[in-house]
Every structure is written in structure tokens, then in C-alpha cells.
């Protein structure tokens with residue numbers, strides 16, 4: 001179950017490698033709200049996203065999709081807290097201050113990965129999130145992320 005349009009499709013001018021619709025060479029992940037403080041994302045790896053063994057997903061790609069899913073969630077939450085639809089009015093932008101990933105099991109290259117992010121804490125300046133990544137129903141990575149609000153000129 002997921003709510004509404006993809007968060008990334010509502011954020012303007014995003015060229016990010018992991019989540020920017022404007023980046024033709026990027027991963028172009030899509031995140032969706034699921035309720036008040038939770039969001040979900042499904043990403044299907046391509047064969048060249050592999051680790052050394054071709055059957056497993058590269059750890060940097062795992063970190064990237066977690067990074068982008070959680071930061072886009074923080075951005076959308078920033079708009080929600082401001083009482084605005086995502087992408088409307090003055091831009092709200094967060095950058096990754098901290099990304100701590102624990103790799104618990106390998107993720108299969110030929111299976112979609114499912115991410116669930118939860119907002120744990122928010123202040124004016126930062127949002128703290130946790131994230132789980134599963135492949136074929138198995139928990140493969142968990143992460144803690146600090147998203148820091150940055151100005152337009154960051």
C-alpha cells in the first residue's frame with residue numbers, strides 16, 4: 001500500500017544520481033508515503049549494478065538508494081510540516097549529514113529491493129530516519145540517516 005504520486009516527481013530540478021528524474025544516467029528511484037511517518041520504495045537492479053560476484057547487488061548502490069529514499073522522504077516531510085504540497089512555494093531541501101549502513105545479508109541482483117523508511121525525529125534543522133532494505137523478503141541492510149536542512153545556495 002502506498003499513498004499518492006512519487007515524491008521525486010514532485011521535487012523540481014533534481015539531477016541527483018540516485019533519485020533525480022532529470023538525470024538520464026541515474027537510478028531514478030521512486031518513493032511513496034505509506035501513512036504519516038513512513039515511506040516505501042521499490043528498486044529493480046540492473047545487471048551492471050552488481051558487486052564482485054555478479055549475483056549480488058553492489059553495496060554502494062545499496063547505500064545510494066537508502067540515501068536517496070530517506071533524504072527525499074525528509075524533503076517531502078519538510079513540505080508537509082510547512083503545510084504545503086511537495087514542490088510548491090519556496091524550495092525545501094535537505095542534504096545527507098550522516099548515512100550509517102549495516103550490511104546484514106547479500107541482496108540478489110535479479111530481485112527488486114524493497115525499502116521502508118521511518119521518521120524517528122524532526123527539528124527545524126534536521127530529520128532523523130531509519131531505513132530497512134529487503135531482497136526476496138530477506139532483511140539485507142539497515143541504516144540510520146541524519147538529513148540536514150540546507151538553504152537554496154548549498
Ligand SMILES: CCCCCCCCCCCCCCCC(=O)SCCNC(=O)CCNC(=O)[C@H](O)C(C)(C)COP(=O)(O)OP(=O)(O)OC[C@H]1O[C@@H](n2cnc3c(N)ncnc32)[C@H](O)[C@@H]1OP(=O)(O)O
Nearest residue numbers: 013014016068071091093095096097098125126146148152
Ligand atoms: C534548493 C535547490 C534545490 C534544487 C535541487 C533539489 C534536489 C532535491 C532532491 C535532492 C535529493 C538528494 C538525495 C541525496 C542527498 C545527497 O547525496 S546530499 C550530498 C551528500 N552530503 C553532503 O555533501 C553534505 C556535506 N555536509 C554539509 O554540507 C554540512 O556539513 C551539513 C550536512 C549541511 C551540515 O551543516 P552544518 O552547518 O554543520 O549544520 P549544523 O547547523 O551544524 O547542524 C544542524 C543539525 O544537524 C546535525 N548534524 C549535522 N551534521 C551531522 C552529522 N554528520 N551527523 C549527525 N548529525 C549531524 C547537527 O548536530 C545539528 O543538530 P542539532 O544540534 O540541531 O540537533
